[in-house]
Amino acid sequence: METMISKNINFIKNSLFIGFLLILSGCSSDEKQTVTTMNNLVMQDEFSSNGAVNSTFWTHEIGTGNNGWGNNELQYYTNRPQNCIVENGMLKITARKEMYMGAGYTSSRIISKGKIEQKYGRVEARIKLPWGKGLWPAFWMLGTDIDQVSWPACGEIDIMEYLGNNPTKVFGSVHGPGYFGGAAITKNYTLPNNRFDNDFHIFGIEWGENYINYYVDDVLYNQITPEDVTGEWVFNKPFYIILNMAVGGNFPGAPNQETVFPQEMLVDYVRIYQ
């Protein structure tokens, strides 16, 4: 009798144990890679207040800059609501084909210079991108010492760059002294079975001393460290954020007759974590 009972107990213990193991191994549904480690939110713009962008965070850059902002871009940046407005919980930057101040296109470019300046952290935005040749939206950062040391010495971090005639790809890059323009350190990410103009996607970096990790949604696709750059590492200092949509320029080429205007870049939020 005793032997029977202890046999039963053993059997039950074993079954429970095996059962427990099976539950653990078979039921895991969390297949997402851990791409972000910084979760302490320190700044956010949820674009929840309709109208102009929040001037506590953003300033508009106006006009055509120096030779189309250094890239022979075709647009004139304005702060008019038809080019930049917050509505329905989103920032909407609209590129339009129209004659304005001598340019053939208008759009917007907002910067956080002097307002949000950040050294290190997780910098993230949720964006729905436009489509068509010539459209060149970007979510990027420039070193705050740009007025002192100029570009490219100030450094540039491109969190997300996209060309409208390549709707399944985005680029994550750095520019710096010795590695700028065509020699930038860059990697692209192709969205599987979808394209970036169909829906919102999350673009971000996790940035610390001597590293920048780039991610799209739940995929870490690029890591840049001092070993990867062919010059001085200039990213251990504060940067400010830029959101813009250019039209034409050296990188995207001009729009063609297939490009449909107006085109929208929709930003749901910008968030910074540490």
Add this chain to the structure above:
Amino acid sequence: MKNSKINYLRNTFIIAMLLLVNVNCERDLSDEATNASFSKTATVFTDDFVAMGTDFYFPYGDSKFTAFSVDRTQGYQSSASIRLDVPNNDDTEGTYAGGIFRIDGAGRNLTGYDALTFYVKASQGVTVAEFGFGEDFFPNKYITTLRNVSVATNWQKVIIPITDASKLVNERGMFRYAAGTQSTNGRAFTLWIDEIKFEKLGTIAHGQVSIMNGNNVSVTTFAGVNSKVDGVIATFNMPNGNNQSISISPAYLEFSSSNPAVASVDATGLVTSLSAGTATITATFNGAPTTGRLTINCAGTFVPAPLPTLNPANVISIFSNAYTNVPVNYYNGYWAPWQTTVSNDFSVNGDNVLNYTIFNFVGIEFSNPTVNATAMTHIHLDVFIPGPIAPGRQLRVLVVDFGANGVFGGGDDTRHSTTFTAPFLASQTWKSIEIPFSAMPGLLSRSNVAQIILEGGDGSVIYVDNIYFHN
């Protein structure tokens, strides 16, 4: 005994609970899983045909029947592909290759896919007239065609978007093609096709459906004349960022007329003009407007030219419904670079009428063979000018004979031009022109009459009917 029974029950209960928990580690059947009434198989051909049955290839009736075979020596990343041998354009068995691949059995449910894709290469650089799907030799309801596909000598992927997959619940027409030798100067070549399958790419977007190829087209018609909404296309932005247009069946669209009393339109896009006035034909696709429109300017009831009454034995007819016409090369030679005349011929109640628009001059040629009009005494033609006759307006009728050598040029061609002006030329009324050959001294012979040329247009419209020689 009581204890062991309880133990037994408890053990069984515990083990049963464990089993239940283990079984729940599997995913539940999702909400989208329904019992499919038609197969959702994606692949049409990979290393062989998949789920097509046995009797699935049907060549077009005037094509070369034996163009299709399966090549078991090569393929795209494989050693099997479909081989299409496009014939020389003088092949007596068929001057082009074309046909359909239709399931021998029930159709497939394609509602979960957004494109037909395949890989193709050719024995030389060619342009293939048509690739597509949705043709089943009746009713071809959702036929879709990609035209003028550039194919080179290495494998490339072709994507043909599905315009509205929700309509393809039971489709038998898996693949179709038509390839001639227009791009190879009539010389034969080979196509290989592999990995034909339906896919859900997720990377095709911004589909825009158009009629009239997206253009606004106007036509002038008469009551009883039919017009057709054509140029029905869907334009998509492809994964490589380029736009691609495909021809789609009118069955995808709903048509409407802005003025059904002037012109009506049916579900196939056939427009019938009914009474004088203007009507705009437009279309929607799943409720969304399409680009392009067809504007019908109906001029009302058409008054035909006077019916010819001559005995056919006395007539050599170039253009008339009353007689049998001799072989004519063309009724409009489109003689570049100075000719502006564009033909827009129509038919009212079975009466065919030549309609020359933007008329400055036009040539009609019948040189294969030429016409021996020696026994004839006159040329006749009926003309109708709908617009106003400007001061000084002329209409000149030329008859050209190619001379003894029977071909254009060679120093033996002769011609005579006869000029007509107002008041003979009048607006909105048929005028019958009769010119006796005796009044054409410039025409030295009429054994090889080969051309009639009309000149003197001022860019307006002229209708012509009943062109013939007679005695």
